[in-house]
Amino acid sequence: AWSKVPLGPPDAILGITEAYKADKFDEKINLGVGAYRDDAGKPYVLPSVKEAELRLLNQILDKEYAGITGVPAFTKLAAQLAYSPSSKALQEDRVVITQSISGTGALRIGGEFLAKWYPYGKTIYVPTPTWANHGAVFRDSGLEVKSYRYYDKSTISLDIDGMLEDIEAAPENSIILLHACAHNPTGVDPTQEQWRKVSEIVKKRDHFVFFDMAYQGFASGDADKDAYALRYFVEQGHQLVLSQSFAKNMGLYGERVGSFSLVVDSAEEKKRVDSQLKIIVRPMYSNPPIHGARIAAEILSDQELYKRWLVEVKGMADRIIKMRHLLKQNLEELGSTRDWSHITSQIGMFCYTGLTPEQVDTLRTDYSVYMTRDGRVSVAGITSKNVKRLAESIHAVTK
Ligand code: PLP
Ligand code: TYF
Numbered sequence: 001a002w003s004k005v006p007l008g009p010p011d012a013i014l015g016i017t018e019a020y021k022a023d024k025f026d027e028k029i030n031l032g033v034g035a036y037r038d039d040a041g042k043p044y045v046l047p048s049v050k051e052a053e054l055r056l057l058n059q060i061l062d063k064e065y066a067g068i069t070g071v072p073a074f075t076k077l078a079a080q081l082a083y084s085p086s087s088k089a090l091q092e093d094r095v096v097i098t099q100s101i102s103g104t105g106a107l108r109i110g111g112e113f114l115a116k117w118y119p120y121g122k123t124i125y126v127p128t129p130t131w132a133n134h135g136a137v138f139r140d141s142g143l144e145v146k147s148y149r150y151y152d153k154s155t156i157s158l159d160i161d162g163m164l165e166d167i168e169a170a171p172e173n174s175i176i177l178l179h180a181c182a183h184n185p186t187g188v189d190p191t192q193e194q195w196r197k198v199s200e201i202v203k204k205r206d207h208f209v210f211f212d213m214a215y216q217g218f219a220s221g222d223a224d225k226d227a228y229a230l231r232y233f234v235e236q237g238h239q240l241v242l243s244q245s246f247a248k249n250m251g252l253y254g255e256r257v258g259s260f261s262l263v264v265d266s267a268e269e270k271k272r273v274d275s276q277l278k279i280i281v282r283p284m285y286s287n288p289p290i291h292g293a294r295i296a297a298e299i300l301s302d303q304e305l306y307k308r309w310l311v312e313v314k315g316m317a318d319r320i321i322k323m324r325h326l327l328k329q330n331l332e333e334l335g336s337t338r339d340w341s342h343i344t345s346q347i348g349m350f351c352y353t354g355l356t357p358e359q360v361d362t363l364r365t366d367y368s369v370y371m372t373r374d375g376r377v378s379v380a381g382i383t384s385k386n387v388k389r390l391a392e393s394i395h396a397v398t399k
Contacts, residue, residue: 012132013372020370028368029390031381034184034349035253036316039383044316046251048309052298056291066290068278070099070259074293077300078259082213082227082244089234089263096273097261098281099288102253103214103245104133106260110210110241111141112280113262120173124210125166127151127177129374131184131212134177143175151186156342156354158188160197168201175208180242181226182215182348185376189219189347195229199236209233209240217249219347221314234263246296248349249313255292316380320349323382327351330391338398351377359397367393 010018016032038044069075075097079090089095100106115122124143126134127150138145148170149162167176178198183189190198202209211230217223233240239262246257260277264270281287299309321344328343343351355363355375363369369390371377382390 016370016372019364023368023370025368027386027389029370029381029386029393031369031371031377031379031390034248034378034380036248036251036349036380037383039319039385041381041383041386044251046309046312048299048305048312049250049252049295051305051308052295055298056294061294063290066099066287066293068281068287069097069274070288071290071293071297073301074257074297075099075259077297078244078246079261081223081300082216082230082242082261083234083263084224084227084231087231087234093267094264094270095261096264096270096277097259098274098277099293100243100258100260101285101288102247102256102258103212103243104137104258105256105288106243106245106258107134107137107212108141108284109260109277109280110243111138111143112284113260113277114175114208114210114241115142116280117276118175118208120208121171121175123171124175124177125170127163127179127183129185130177130179131214132372134212138177146170148176150183151188151352153354156352157345158190158194160190160194163190164197164201167198167207168205170205170207172206173208174205175210176202177210177212178229180211180213180216180230181228182219182350184214184348185350185372185374186352187346187348187350188352190229192228192232195232198229199233199238202233202238203236209238211240211242213242214245215248215348216244217310217313218317218349221317223249223310223313239263239265246292250296250299250309251316252292252295255295256289257292257296320379323379323384323387324351326384326387327379327382327391330388331395334391334395336395336398349378349380351379353377353394355394355398362397363393367396369393 020030125148128147148166149159152159216226219226241262244259247253299305324344328340353375357373
């Protein structure tokens with residue numbers, strides 16, 4: 001039956017892990033996928049997550065289905081984490097929320113909902129560059145995907161003028177995707193002042209915003225600070241939607257914990273929108289998995305555990321910052337004359353190195369150092385043990 005099925009290309013990011021695994025060199029370095037590693041290079045289960053799991057185990061809960069929109073205790077707390085407990089929109093019962101299969105699933109529900117119900121043009125504008133999966137998710141949802149300028153290669157920083165110009169030039173009522181914090185892959189975010197300008201232009205053009213928040217807490221180590229853009233836009237009265245992932249900030253990757261939410265006009269509107277979200281979710285997967293959502297809810301609902309979690313997120317963010325400094329320092333000590341200041345000025349899990357695809361290929365074939373061909377490095381894959389060899393390898397291909 002499948003003789004006409006062509007061989008498809010591997011995922012640009014997840015495919016790297018495959019190549020890395022097949023490499024026999026014992027000092028190989030994987031800087032591909034954005035998954036946190038401890039300083040021994042090992043996956044890290046947060047102690048607060050372990051504690052939450054133990055508590056859940058002791059409660060001997062049943063395994064009944066969640067409702068279509070998931071575990072209510074989880075979605076309520078997830079919304080508070082994103083919008084803040086004192087959010088007017090929450091207090092006025094104007095936030096519709098559903099649990100999702102992590103951030104990707106949230107983007108997909110959002111894409112489907114907008115493709116079906118958004119009353120204006122079905123085009124979503126994403127930054128150049130953006131997370132490798134955005135295009136496919138939104139196209140498969142039935143949206144057309146276009147882009148706005150975001151990153152300036154020559155300055156290795158935000159092209160704020162280009163960004164504002166392109167957003168302004170998009171037809172009125174366009175859908176604009178914004179990374180809420182810790183932009184993937186560039187690690188370059190607008191400043192708070194720049195966010196206010198983006199909000200102004202978006203408002204002027206009556207655009208609709210889709211926030212993708214996959215790294216709350218990871219950018220600065222402070223969950224409130226990282227929610228600045230989202231909360232500011234809500235305060236400014238924008239109607240918007242949000243995709244939330246707990247993969248990174250709680251290290252719950254494979255548990256697939258996330259949510260999709262919409263800030264709407266009224267509690268009455270919320271009822272109608274909620275009913276349509278259920279109609280979208282039902283034929284896709286019926287209802288979401290419960291375990292990870294219970295873990296997140298346990299952490300978010302218990303003051304003491306919540307505080308511990310914040311310390312642990314900050315710990316992850318801080319280790320990443322430390323590795324940025326070490327990498328830059330090692331490159332300088334090796335005598336590299338390039339300007340590597342962006343390594344430490346960029347934030348979040350990724351560093352957009354400015355390495356060319358050819359240099360990335362050489363790093364892979366000659367040095368067993370793996371990263372995506374756009375030169376993105378998952379800083380979480382750097383450790384105090386491999387940073388020297390990494391710097392030597394990068395120096396060797398850039399001198
Ligand atoms: N959006 C962005 C910008 C991401 O970097 C990621 C990856 O973590 C996701 C969404 C979705 O990831 P997940 O489906 O694992 O939550
Ligand atoms: O950008 C990353 O590396 C993370 C992890 O299909 C990821 O967002 C990568 C690819 C993918 C799903 C998650």
